[in-house]
Amino acid sequence: MNIAMLGSGFIARFYADTLHAQRRLDRIISVYSRNEENAKRFAEDYGLDIYGSSMEEIINNEKVDIVIISLPNHLHEGAVMACVEAGKAVLCTKPLGRTANEAKRMLDAVEKAGVFAGYLEDLCYTPKFLKSVESVNAGSLGKILWTKSREAHPGPHSDWFWDKEQSGGGAIIDLGCHCVEIGRNFIGKAVRPVEVMCWADTQVHPIDAEDHAIGLVKYENGAIGQFEVSWTFRGGMDLRDEVMGTEGTIWLNSFLRTGFDMFTTGKGAKYIAEKAESDSGWLFPVGDEAHELGYPHMFTDMFEAIDKGTAPRETFYDGYIVNAILDAAFLSAKSKLWEPIIIEDWRGDEAPDEKKNFTSHDADYFLIKKETLPNGDEKLILKHKETGKVIQKTTKA
Numbered sequence: 001m002n003i004a005m006l007g008s009g010f011i012a013r014f015y016a017d018t019l020h021a022q023r024r025l026d027r028i029i030s031v032y033s034r035n036e037e038n039a040k041r042f043a044e045d046y047g048l049d050i051y052g053s054s055m056e057e058i059i060n061n062e063k064v065d066i067v068i069i070s071l072p073n074h075l076h077e078g079a080v081m082a083c084v085e086a087g088k089a090v091l092c093t094k095p096l097g098r099t100a101n102e103a104k105r106m107l108d109a110v111e112k113a114g115v116f117a118g119y120l121e122d123l124c125y126t127p128k129f130l131k132s133v134e135s136v137n138a139g140s141l142g143k144i145l146w147t148k149s150r151e152a153h154p155g156p157h158s159d160w161f162w163d164k165e166q167s168g169g170g171a172i173i174d175l176g177c178h179c180v181e182i183g184r185n186f187i188g189k190a191v192r193p194v195e196v197m198c199w200a201d202t203q204v205h206p207i208d209a210e211d212h213a214i215g216l217v218k219y220e221n222g223a224i225g226q227f228e229v230s231w232t233f234r235g236g237m238d239l240r241d242e243v244m245g246t247e248g249t250i251w252l253n254s255f256l257r258t259g260f261d262m263f264t265t266g267k268g269a270k271y272i273a274e275k276a277e278s279d280s281g282w283l284f285p286v287g288d289e290a291h292e293l294g295y296p297h298m299f300t301d302m303f304e305a306i307d308k309g310t311a312p313r314e315t316f317y318d319g320y321i322v323n324a325i326l327d328a329a330f331l332s333a334k335s336k337l338w339e340p341i342i343i344e345d346w347r348g349d350e351a352p353d354e355k356k357n358f359t360s361h362d363a364d365y366f367l368i369k370k371e372t373l374p375n376g377d378e379k380l381i382l383k384h385k386e387t388g389k390v391i392q393k394t395t396k397a
């Protein structure tokens, strides 16, 4: 593919480092930046022939097959519409929109025009995450009851993130979009998210948006997806996920503890890892940062989907659902109530059958719990199927 990059900032460089790494075949050929100087610098750094400060010119260039949007949140919609106008395939970074309405307009536009569109949600492509989803889908964890996803760091690196108008919110929109989509993947994308309860506050920074939030997303099948997001966390970037099911558990640590600990007095290279707060003492670098964060798998999935004419794992529809969940989170943080998630166009399963399959001990009793005690005795906690009486039976060691 010949790729055009819109934006030349932080994520544009992460994407470019990924796309031009090792022996990848798909190349960025051009870059748009509102500032010609920045476009030129980016073009020089990545060996691109074409650069400029006219977004339309870069998108419409006939050599371009696909456009990657790496612009601030308030510019996603305009950029998607320009790609639709040009009939170009488009990949948009997260969050898709600042609101579900914005995301829905983008979704409708790409679907109406029939252009390929992918949602660049990298944290749903980390090698650990992909393997975990495979285990979950194979039934290793049984029915997923509770997921927990945390992204916390000391705050983002550019002015526009801190301005609610441009970003659409604080930590909820910036980091919550990752956590919510991680939860959806584990619980099942076909399961409808129904309501949200969220606490949010501005604890540290002089901004209008929230810099810390904790939320619960309730799903129609009874599962709960918890998100914990913060721009107040000290000590680097904390990326952790947990999945709890009737048959098992997964804990993932994607950044601060990847099995690489280093001590330095501070001599030598200064960049350690994204959002690292120190370059001396005991440090927790990340081997191949792009890989640990899921970028190579993400782009491979996107380009293979285009080749095969299929949908990628993460679509604009997913981006829209994430925005709908986050809209409800913002409302709940204000109302302090469970707020319904408004989805105009639900494409997943209809109301699931909520019959619970309890484990039978024998004809009369359900088994609640079986445990071996420290003295070796085995205890059974049982519930009578008709009377509901709970009893225990102990088998001595």
Ligand SMILES: NC(=O)c1ccc[n+]([C@@H]2O[C@H](COP(=O)([O-])OP(=O)(O)OC[C@H]3O[C@@H](n4cnc5c(N)ncnc54)[C@H](O)[C@@H]3O)[C@@H](O)[C@H]2O)c1
Pocket (backbone or CB within 6 Å): 007, 008, 009, 010, 011, 012, 033, 034, 035, 038, 070, 071, 072, 073, 075, 093, 094, 095, 120, 121, 122, 157, 158, 159, 160, 174
């Ligand atoms: N893990 C991820 O997927 C991830 C990580 C970081 C950022 N992002 C997303 O990427 C997007 C860009 O974030 P970033 O971190 O690269 O930001 P950034 O500030 O580093 O870069 C933004 C780019 O857009 C340009 N820009 C800023 N304001 C503009 C304007 N008004 N008109 C035209 N261009 C403008 C900047 O010059 C720069 O080239 C955001 O949507 C953000 O949420 C995703």
